[in-house]
Amino acid sequence: MKDLQKFGGNWTIEKLDILTSYLDAYLTALKNRKFKKIYIDAFAGTGKITTKDESQVLAGSAKRALMAENKFDHYYFIEFNSKKATELNEMIAQEFQAYLSKVTVCRGDANVVLKSILEHIDWRYNRALMFLDPxxxxxxxxxxxxxxxxxxxxxxYLFPFSALNRMLKKDGNIDYSWEKCIDRLLGDSGWKTELYIEDPQLNFFGEQDMIKNASTEHLQKYIIKRLKTIFPAVATNPRILLNEKKSPLFLFCFAVSSDNPIAQRIAMRIAGYILDHKE
Ligand SMILES: C[S@@+](CC[C@H](N)C(=O)[O-])C[C@H]1O[C@@H](n2cnc3c(N)ncnc32)[C@H](O)[C@@H]1O
Structure with a gap:
């Protein structure tokens, strides 16, 4: 029995179209450069996405990367679920046999596997495009x-906006495990002072509680601000992916790790344009 990877909604296509547009532009821009080009898809899925009514099967990120006209020198796919990893391996063996030697499928937790992959690549001679699609x-x-x-x-990076917003409870009464999860997601506990203020009304015990003071826009800007603390260039126009009820589900963010100003400028120009214009 196949472990079908289900379609989330129209935002799934929106996200994948943005990724694919960038991927094509990236491969074209680096075509004649001496670097080896690597694609790393750390939440790879099966390569296929089945629509809700199961009437259609769409190409997922892994398949889209393999189908691109220009090619990467190597592809790393990471998937936690073993059935999905097997299905991905089967799809590659059947549909992309010619690239088998250029593909590594790893089963495991992306955080653990990525660390090991990135440590073993000599970044003086390699450049990579990474997709984090948790x-x-x-x-x-x-x-x-x-x-x-x-x-x-x-x-x-498909940042889990709505999951974070849900954990940031209005009354500031956040479970310890959620607090730890937010710290792990955002890197420190600065969010407590950035997104909460003291309630002007005293509580039953005459003390001041903390209350949430973060609009959707404020929270989006804070996420980008956090990314900017570690990446030298981050797109300030992330795509807000909405659910059917038009509430923000994910923030599709783009960041460049190169400290070369020319590389940053080119990447930001392409990504910025795609984020503004791709429907
Ligand atoms: C949103 S889906 C990815 C879809 C895929 N990028 C595509 O376009 O077809 C997220 C995938 O991540 C996998 N996953 C969940 N937690 C993971 C983890 N810690 N490490 C690696 N993969 C994980 C899930 O099994 C799921 O297949």
Missing amino acids: CATEVNWTTLEIVAQTKAIDLW
């Missing part, structure tokens, strides 16, 4: 730090 809050801040330290990766 279901929710799986990406640790420490993983983003490792990505930034390579100074060689362009990153598309």
Whole structure:
């Protein structure tokens, strides 16, 4: 029985179209450069996405990367779920046999596997495009730090906006485990002072509680501000992916780790344009 990877909504296509546009532009821009080009998809899925009514099967990120006209020199796919990893391997063996030697599929937690992959690549000679497409809050801040330290990766990160917003409770009464999860997601506990203020009304015990003081826009800006603390260039126009009820679900963010101003300028110009214009 196949472990079908289900379609989230129109935002799934929006996200994948943005990624694919950037991927094509990236491969064209680096075509004649001496660097080896690597694609790293750390939440790879099966390569296929089935629509809700199961009437259609769409190409997921892994398949889209393999189908691009220009090619990467190597592809790393990471997937936690073993059935999905097997399905991905089967899809690659059937549909992309010619690239088998250029593909590594790893089963495991993206945070752990990425650390090991990134440590073993010589970033003087390699450049990478990375896609972090978690279901929710799986990406640790420490993983983003490792990505930034390579100074060689362009990153598309599907930030779990609604999961974070839900944990940031209005009355400031946040479970310890959620608090730890937010710290892990955002890298420190600065969010407590940035997104909460003291309630002007005293509580039953005559003390001041903390209350949430963060609009959707404020929270979006804060996420970008946090990314800017570790990446030298971050797009300030992330795509806000909305659910059917038009509430923000994810923030699709772009960050460049290179400290070369020319590389940053080119990457930011392409990504900024795609984020503004891609429907
Ligand atoms: C949103 S889906 C990815 C979809 C895929 N990028 C595509 O376009 O087809 C997220 C995937 O991440 C996997 N996953 C969840 N937690 C993970 C983790 N800690 N490490 C690696 N993969 C994980 C899930 O099994 C799921 O297949």
